[in-house]
Amino acid sequence: MASSRLAELSESLPPTTLIAITFLLTVYLVQIILDPSLNYYTLNPSRILAGEIHRLFTSSVLHASLMHIAMNGMSLVGIGSILETSFGTLKLAITIALSMLVSPCMYVAIAWIARVVFRYDSWMKSHAIGFSGILFHLSVLEAYSHSRANRSVLGIVQVPSRLYPWTLLVILQIFMPNLSFLGHLSGILTGFLQYYGVFDFIFPSSVTLQTYDSRLPSFCTERQNFVATPDVALGTPTESAGDVICKAAAALWLYVGYIMETVFVILLGRRGRSADTNTIAADDDEEWVGLPPADHNFSKEEQHTDEQVL
Secondary structure, eight states: OHHHHHHHHHHHSOHHHHHHHHHHHHHHHHHHHHOOOGGGTSBOHHHHHTTOTTHHHHHHHOOSSHHHHHHHHHHHHHHHHHHHHHHOHHHHHHHHHHHHHHHHHHHHHHHHHHHHHHOOOHHHHOEEESSHHHHHHHHHHHHHHSOOSEEEETTTEEEEGGGHHHHHHHHHHHHOTTBOHHHHHHHHHHHHHHHTTTTTTTSOOHHHHHHHHTTSOHHHHTSTTOOOOOSSOSSOOSSOHHHHHHHHHHHHHHHHHHHHHHHHHHHHOTTTTSTTOOOOOOOTTOOOTTOOOTTTTOOGGGTTSOEEEO
């Protein structure tokens, strides 16, 4: 029964999304077998600037636990399938590859600026690992490329679609502080750069992508849900960056209200406004499922640094 459901799922996924999921699961299986020390593969800006460039890639494809890979995998199934239907199979593949390079570089750049300008050194010493920085990149493209006016955050409150990635960033950080805020933020910023055309010089034209569609391996092109590159590139902004800044300023007050309302509802429930509503405090012994223990595969000399998952 389980195998048949997996087969149905694999048949329903478009090629790039399926390949990405399969790759991440294969890497995690290798992790289980070899049990490597994650300390040598995390996104750690100080080590990267010291020459350990491999961390820019390995940090995105490794995960801290089964729950961690499961959560990111399910998110990729949802976001990847939507974007692949809009962008085409080949363009989504290029987008994911680009994000796996640029998002970690954005992380390192912000951490370095924080050290040099603000004397804030914590991000330089932190360890981050996981695919969700790329997922936040994709979530920006999905939110900005589709016409839905509102999105639901955690099934609790509706926010404007274009504020969804930012709202999710804040909410997750409030209730899961061990997540990598900078990793998620780097993904969001990378998504904005792509949406507003900064990376256009990297992406081939739609005509070129359509030419290469026919040269892809047959196991991709012969799949029923293979998505050829559309004639008109989707996800292209219809407004200037100046328009966006003005709209962002006008929406700031609403955005703060949405955040406060979301936090209020999560903490107190939908009837939390009544004076006699009781709240239930979390047990101090509870841990967020999917996060690694404090000593999870990190060497002793690194235990003083922050350990985060993406």
